[in-house]
Amino acid sequence: MNKPYNILLYYCYTPIADPEAFREEHHLLCLELNLLGRIIVSKEGLNGTVSGSAEDCATYMATMKADPRFAKIDFKVDASDIHAFAKLHVRTKAEIVHSGMLHIDPNQRTGQHLSPQEFKAMKDREDVVVLDVRSDYEYSVGRFKNAVTLDIGNFREFPEKVNELKEKYKDKKILTYCTGGIKCEKASAFLLEQGFENVYQLHGGIIKYGMEAGGEDFEGKCYVFDNRVAVDVNKVNPQVISECYVCGTKSDRMVNCANPVCNLHVPICEACGWGMDGACSPACKEHPEKRPYNGTGYYQKEMNGYNPLKGFNRPKKADVQV
Known part of the structure; x- marks a missing residue:
């Protein structure tokens, strides 16, 4: 039986000239389609995780891809029995994922993208290091077998760890991975900037690897940022770590x-x-x-008078002449 809802995970690095104006427009689109979730808009692009009916999500994806700025978005789609969120938040920020690496533009230079099957074929080679660029609370519940993890509580701490990586792995091929791919865009670019020569990234992240490669050798569950908290991805050799x-x-x-x-x-x-x-x-x-x-x-956050129109600047009515 088909599940009635979809959960979408996506990002797109693309110039947005007026993020606040786009946020207003995008907020309205999500309201019209009854979507819930979290979306971040910035000058560098868009990052979102939303849930909605299968029909509304299909309309949303088609609408986004029809815009030339977002034609390359790679939506990761997961079926669900219910909404994965209780609220809708569309916000503007300096970055679509907080890294502190504002000077890096993944559209200019980033690690070579590997499909899930290409990643699977390379990950166990002796000249390769598989690098998890996520935070400690994420990889504690699940990570690739033999992956190198970093002692970081937030992605913005990643640049501080690169010198440690240089000492051990500079001459290796570095395969980076994260939940959906977005952190790897800047992490792999930063590694290249710091002198690493052979840097790759798992396109679509752990989620896409589970969907297209069966999740083999991903040990544990994948931490996600919705009400599910952690999801199974390994259909081949799963285990709890x-x-x-x-x-x-x-x-x-x-x-x-x-x-x-x-x-x-x-x-x-x-x-x-x-x-x-x-x-x-x-x-x-x-x-x-x-x-x-x-x-x-799991404790549902208080709605505190939640209004889906909060943060949406509706046009003011014209003054009435008496």
Whole structure:
């Protein structure tokens, strides 16, 4: 049976002359199509994750590709039983993914794109290093077998780690990967700028690799930025690599601590989830503000009077002459 909703993951590095004007127009388009999710607009392009009915998502993709600026967008499409978001946010920012590397334009120079099948064929060669450019909380729940990971809590810390990579891997072929491909665009370009000569990137990221190459040798789950939190990608040789924060048993069940003051985002197995009443520690279990635990470890953010038109500057009515 076909699932009624789609979840779209996409980005496009392309010049947008007036990001604020485009944001207004794009916000309206999403409202008209009943889409929910998060979209970032900047002078360098567009980055989004949205959900909606299959029909509305198809219309959205066709509308975007009809615009010459976004004709090259590669949409990663996943089916869903429900919306993956509760709200719609369309915002303007300096970058479509926060890196601090404002001088880099992936349209000018970036690592060579590899299809999932090409990545699969290269990743185990002796002259290759597979580099995860994501943050620690992302790769802790899932990563490629034998991948090099970086001790970073945010992508903007990536440039600080390049000297460490130079010492070990400068003469190797570097295959970068991330969730959907967007971080690799700037990470691979920065590596080239810093003197690495053979730099590649997994086109479409982990998500596309799962869809087109079966996800082989991706161990654990892929962290995603919607209500699903983490998704399966490996249909060939899956395994769990993350451990329960409380007892240390293998678990990829990502939860938020029931204590909102803590809100630690870690794997906690189902048994410990119930045993700790959703908390990550005895102190959090006894905290006076602890939220009721419903077995999921996911707590929907308060809507706080959410209005889908918030942030959308509707035209003012003309003054009425008396």
